[in-house]
Amino acid sequence: MTSxxxxxxxxxxxxxxxxxxxxxxxxxxxxxxxxxxxxxxxxYGLEIDPENVQAxxxxxxxxxxxxxxxxxxxxxxxxxxxxIMTQALxxxxxxxxxxxxxxxxxxxxxxxxPNFGLWKHRLYLATKGRMPVSKNLPAQWYDTQNIHLCTxxxxxxxxxxxxxxxxxxxxxxxxxxxxxxxxxxxxxxxEVALYEINGQINAK
Amino acid sequence: xxxxxxxxxxxxxxxxxxxxxxxxxxxxxxxxxxxxxxxHALSADHHAxxxxxxxxxxxxxxxxxxxxxxxxxTNRFYVVSPSNLGxxxxxxxxxxIDPKTGKAYGPEFPMxxxxxxxxxxxxxxxxxxxxxxxxxxxxxxxxxxxxxxxIDFPDFVKHAIVIASAPKLSAQNIAFNAVARQxxxxxxxxxxxxxxxxxxxxxxxxxxxxxxxxxxxLSDDAMGDKFGxxxxxxxxxxxxxxxxxxxxxxxxxxxxxxxxxxxxxYLLMTKALDYFDPALEKDGDxxxxxxxxxxxFFLASFTTDWRFSPERSKEIVxxxxxxxxxxxxxxxxxxxxHDAFLVPMNHYLDAFKSYMSNIEVSA
Numbered sequence: 001m002t003s004x005x006x007x008x009x010x011x012x013x014x015x016x017x018x019x020x021x022x023x024x025x026x027x028x029x030x031x032x033x034x035x036x037x038x039x040x041x042x043x044y045g046l047e048i049d050p051e052n053v054q055a056x057x058x059x060x061x062x063x064x065x066x067x068x069x070x071x072x073x074x075x076x077x078x079x080x081x082x083x084i085m086t087q088a089l090x091x092x093x094x095x096x097x098x099x100x101x102x103x104x105x106x107x108x109x110x111x112x113x114p115n116f117g118l119w120k121h122r123l124y125l126a127t128k129g130r131m132p133v134s135k136n137l138p139a140q141w142y143d144t145q146n147i148h149l150c151t152x153x154x155x156x157x158x159x160x161x162x163x164x165x166x167x168x169x170x171x172x173x174x175x176x177x178x179x180x181x182x183x184x185x186x187x188x189x190x191e192v193a194l195y196e197i198n199g200q201i202n203a204k
Numbered sequence: 205x206x207x208x209x210x211x212x213x214x215x216x217x218x219x220x221x222x223x224x225x226x227x228x229x230x231x232x233x234x235x236x237x238x239x240x241x242x243x244h245a246l247s248a249d250h251h252a253x254x255x256x257x258x259x260x261x262x263x264x265x266x267x268x269x270x271x272x273x274x275x276x277x278t279n280r281f282y283v284v285s286p287s288n289l290g291x292x293x294x295x296x297x298x299x300x301i302d303p304k305t306g307k308a309y310g311p312e313f314p315m316x317x318x319x320x321x322x323x324x325x326x327x328x329x330x331x332x333x334x335x336x337x338x339x340x341x342x343x344x345x346x347x348x349x350x351x352x353x354x355i356d357f358p359d360f361v362k363h364a365i366v367i368a369s370a371p372k373l374s375a376q377n378i379a380f381n382a383v384a385r386q387x388x389x390x391x392x393x394x395x396x397x398x399x400x401x402x403x404x405x406x407x408x409x410x411x412x413x414x415x416x417x418x419x420x421x422l423s424d425d426a427m428g429d430k431f432g433x434x435x436x437x438x439x440x441x442x443x444x445x446x447x448x449x450x451x452x453x454x455x456x457x458x459x460x461x462x463x464x465x466x467x468x469x470y471l472l473m474t475k476a477l478d479y480f481d482p483a484l485e486k487d488g489d490x491x492x493x494x495x496x497x498x499x500x501f502f503l504a505s506f507t508t509d510w511r512f513s514p515e516r517s518k519e520i521v522x523x524x525x526x527x528x529x530x531x532x533x534x535x536x537x538x539x540x541x542h543d544a545f546l547v548p549m550n551h552y553l554d555a556f557k558s559y560m561s562n563i564e565v566s567a
Binding site: 020042044050053054056057058060062063064065066074075076079 | 518521522525526528530531532533534535551554555558559562
């Protein structure tokens with residue numbers, strides 16, 4: 001598991017063995033590969049980048065080349081135990097639509113995103129008066145793929161408004177530290193936020 | 205290969221005996237599990253790879269994918285490529301002599317379907333000592349055979365490679381085939397399919413059928429890039445001769461096809477396409493048909509293919525994911541239209557090779 005980046009290691013702990021998993025924007029397929037080998041999951045990765053798709057094939061991960069922004073209409077309601085989307089929320093055209101599709105298709109959905117409310121970003125903006133650029137968000141405002149950045153508070157407010165229930169949450173930094181202070185003030189100290197959401201509280 | 209055991213066909217008729225011509229590349233292993241069946245599309249045949257002689261202008265139709273170190277690596281796999289029943293390149297077909305009458309079958313040759321082909325291919329596999337296909341692979345109509353194999357003999361097919369294909373023809377697809385058939389059948393030299401007796405061929409009709417087909421294999425972009433509005437001569441003549449390059453090209457394609465292909469076989473092959481509908485028995489629910497099969501799938505489509513567009517491949521992918529089957533699906537950028545599966549493009553060949561190299565076979 002040590003080969004996986006910190007937030008993916010956390011996700012692995014959340015996934016029940018033998019589950020059916022859909023990984024949106026699965027990158028090189030590292031998470032699915034690990035879950036297949038160690039949690040005996042079945043499922044698919046969705047990915048659009050040709051190089052990543054090629055990497056998934058090499059890893060023997062079921063890969064479907066598709067654009068998440070186009071939607072998940074090819075998947076039936078509740079057809080997966082988990083729908084996972086790591087670090088892709090902020091790059092989507094319509095994150096709200098994708099989230100509602102995720103909870104439609106998956107019994108549980110796991111989402112991770114970089115917390116824009118991190119103190120470093122706030123400090124950067126406050127002192128320099130410019131859009132934060134960091135090791136983890138290295139692109140400039142004009143060429144970033146991250147067009148819908150949000151904070152921990154934004155996301156939780158969204159879930160409340162959309163009647164999505166949060167069943168698990170955790171926060172890590174890029175050194176895999178996940179201390180109690182971070183859990184106490186996640187919006188200020190959490191670098192990457194992880195959520196498990198359970199579909200609509202009141203099924204619409 | 206000669207088959208004496210009668211084959212009862214989907215149409216209700218039986219063919220008492222038949223010959224199947226095939227090419228094979230590589231070596232079958234002792235376990236008989238490293239064989240790959242390559243299925244040809246409408247107009248190709250058993251000559252899938254390599255050159256027959258030094259004077260050959262072109263290698264086999266899928267030479268880009270079959271050979272040492274290629275996607276279907278003949279150092280690992282034993283590749284079997286037959287010409288289908290009904291074809292005109294050595295396997296028994298309408299042009300062959302019917303032993304009952306001593307004359308060519310002509311229009312009496314029974315309708316053959318993709319399902320029928322899978323059944324003779326199974327017999328061929330048994331005779332060759334193949335215990336399980338490591339993969340059944342094909343593009344277009346060939347991909348349909350791979351899909352049908354996974355349904356009819358699921359335990360015999362480890363992997364199905366379905367490229368630029370469709371789960372069944374659309375009304376538009378059938379319409380194009382119908383026009384092609386009409387072109388052949390309305391040729392005065394067709395003689396209701398008995399043209400062999402008159403020592404003629406319905407060349408004009410077959411040529412038009414091929415020209416029409418060829419347009420559907422290319423994309424608008426590819427034709428535009430290749431010909432644009434370029435003229436054959438140096439000026440417009442305001443007559444009905446060949447004025448544009450694209451007309452000249454299509455005529456050439458049509459004429460060279462007439463020299464190598466039999467009109468009755470063309471009719472048969474288009475009908476086999478029309479009839480293909482593996483979900484028919486389950487009221488169109490392909491997912492139900494694929495529910496319990498162990499075969500793993502690799503599907504690919506090409507962006508400018510409008511004969512069997514990416515959406516058609518996605519229908520198969522959806523059926524497979526609904527059924528919980530293992531499937532990978534890739535969509536390649538290409539401006540070569542339907543013919544893209546025959547065109548060497550690195551991303552396509554690399555992906556295909558990656559998938560094939562993960563297929564495990566005995567030593």
